[in-house]
Amino acid sequence: MFANNEDLLERITINSKIMVGKPVIRGTRLTVEYILGLLAHGISMEAILEEYPGLVKDDIFACLLFASKTLQDASFVPLGAEAV
Known part of the structure; x- marks a missing residue:
């Protein structure tokens, strides 16, 4: 079963105290940008999952969807920053 968009986007968080406020995968310090960069350089999803168990x-x-939504149109507002 596929996760819906809202469930996927909940996996991405923005917190000004984590990675200078860049979007990251919740519970990690892995930025969306980093994961997209790995994919862009031909690293397979399986290799990424093996490297980061x-x-x-x-x-x-979720990283792909976040990037897609961000680029889709200017009306998309990224997730709000979490209060710490």
């Missing part, structure tokens, strides 16, 4: 496929799909 705490990740699951939906985390990578």
Whole structure:
């Protein structure tokens, strides 16, 4: 079963105290930008998951969806910053 968009986007968080406020995979310090860079350089999803055993496929799909939504149109507002 596929996760819906809202469930995927909940995997991405923004906190000004983590990675200078860049979007990260919740519970990690892995930025969306970093994961997208790995994919862009031909690193397979399986290799990423092997390198970072705490990740699951939906985390990578969440990064792709976040990037897609961010680029889709200017009306998309990224998730609000978490209060610490």
